[in-house]
Amino acid sequence: MVETLLQKLAVENGLVLSFAIIGLVVLFSEVVARQLTRGRVQGSALAILIGLTLAYVGGRLTGGNKGLADVSYFSGLALMGGSMLRDFAIVATAFEVHPTEAKRAGWMGAIALGLGTIVPFIIGVGTAYAFGYRDAISLTTIGAGTVTYIVGPVTGTAIGASSEVITLAIASGVFKAILVMVTTPMLAKFMRLGTPRSAMVFAGLAGTVSGVSAGLAATDRKLVPYGALVATFHTGVGCLVCPSIFFFVVRALFPAHS
Amino acid sequence: MPLYGTALLAGCHLLGIFLGELLGRLLGVPANVGGVGIAMLLLIAVRWHGHARGWLAPRSEEGVKYWAALYIPVVIAMAAQQNVLKALSGGPMVVLAAVLAVLACTSIAAWINRHEPAAAAPVAEIS
Incomplete structure (x- = not known):
């Protein structure tokens, strides 16, 4: 009886329960980061890793695609970490932006955004080619997936890719986003992340709001709004050029044999 | 009242997302083009105007700052799903x-940075 009561409590108060759970995760990470690594690892970086591990466990348990949020007890996480509240919190960080800094580095962020779309696309197309894909539609879709996990399926659907190829494109994008979340704090020194401009350059190149927002949160919270300002244009730009210009170029380079 | 700040934030959020969707439609793209970025620019503009004209009370600003502080917990919840x-x-x-x-983009970012x-100063304190 207690179990059904607890489940009812958890499901009906999903968001509130999520606040409590994430609070515990943050507290645990802060303590571990301070005591065990003497502050060398950021608490938030550790908390994000724990979150990803829990997502893996959730996926294993349920076979669903929303990580821990698919476990009925933790369904509230889908609301707390969903795009609505995530974007709401990101917009709120704009209060910390210095307009002059953002304006000075704006054009640099735009250049980085262009590079951050072209470079992953070429790498995605090249990798797909190396793995035996020769048709322009599959090559473009996998290339687009390497830009972000939303650009992949949008492009694939627009140009008529097969569902296996679209699945691969989504997987590349999700893997890239997770890789960015995990490696950004480690590579922060190498990338000289420390100024608003550097954050905007990084965000333009790394792409995906989820990867950049978590990566910067785990590195230096002050840099988040500058990165977010640029990263939020990533998916839009990708969806604009991948099924159009990029597809035409790939089709010209790899004309259909059949 | 803090709620004024949160309502202001909500207004900027909704208008920004709407403009992003509209921009996507105009460009013929089935995606939101920079909606969150536009919302951030709106909020920056509103704050600047509010400070210059003196209608934005510090109590109202708290309603925005609380949500900005929730940013990291929200991102952790995002990671968990x-x-x-x-x-x-x-x-x-x-x-x-x-x-x-990731390797290529990281290297390019490192090279540019x-x-x-x-002249570019490190992140200054928020005035």
């Missing part, structure tokens, strides 16, 4: 494409 299983089961091509893309003009 990623499709990690799918990402890990995508096979060697997925892994290779993603790793190479090493050539940052000295």
Whole structure:
């Protein structure tokens, strides 16, 4: 009886329960980061890793695609970490932006955004080619997936890719986003992340709001709004050029044999 | 009242997302083009105007700052619902494409940032 009561409590108060759970995760990470690594690892970086591990466990348990949020007890996480509240919190960080800094580095962020779309696309197309894909539609879709996990399926659907190829494109994008979340704090020194401009350059190149927002949160919270300002244009730009210009170029380079 | 700040934030958020969707439609793209970025620019403009004209009370600003402070917890909740299983089961091509893309982009970011003009100051305190 207690179990059904607890489940009812958890499901009906999903968001509130999520606040409590994430609070515990943050507290645990802060303590571990301070005591065990003497502050060398950021608490938030550790908390994000724990979150990803829990997502893996959730996926294993349920076979669903929303990580821990698919476990009925933790369904509230889908609301707390969903795009609505995530974007709401990101917009709120704009209060910390210095307009002059953002304006000075704006054009640099735009250049980085262009590079951050072209470079992953070429790498995605090249990798797909190396793995035996020769048709322009599959090559473009996998290339687009390497830009972000939303650009992949949008492009694939627009140009008529097969569902296996679209699945691969989504997987590349999700893997890239997770890789960015995990490696950004480690590579922060190498990338000289420390100024608003550097954050905007990084965000333009790394792409995906989820990867950049978590990566910067785990590195230096002050840099988040500058990165977010640029990263939020990533998916839009990708969806604009991948099924159009990029597809035409790939089709010209790899004309259909059949 | 803090709620004024939160309502202001909500207004900027909604208008920004709407303009992003509209921009997507105009460009013929089935995606939101920079909606969150536009919302951030709106909020920056509103704050600047509110400070210049003196109608934005510090109590109202708290309603925005609280949400900005919730940012990291929200991102952790986001991490907890990623499709990690799918990402890990995508096979060697997925892994290779993603790793190479991150390596290349990180290197380019490092190269650009090493050539940052000295004039750019580190993140200053929020005034």
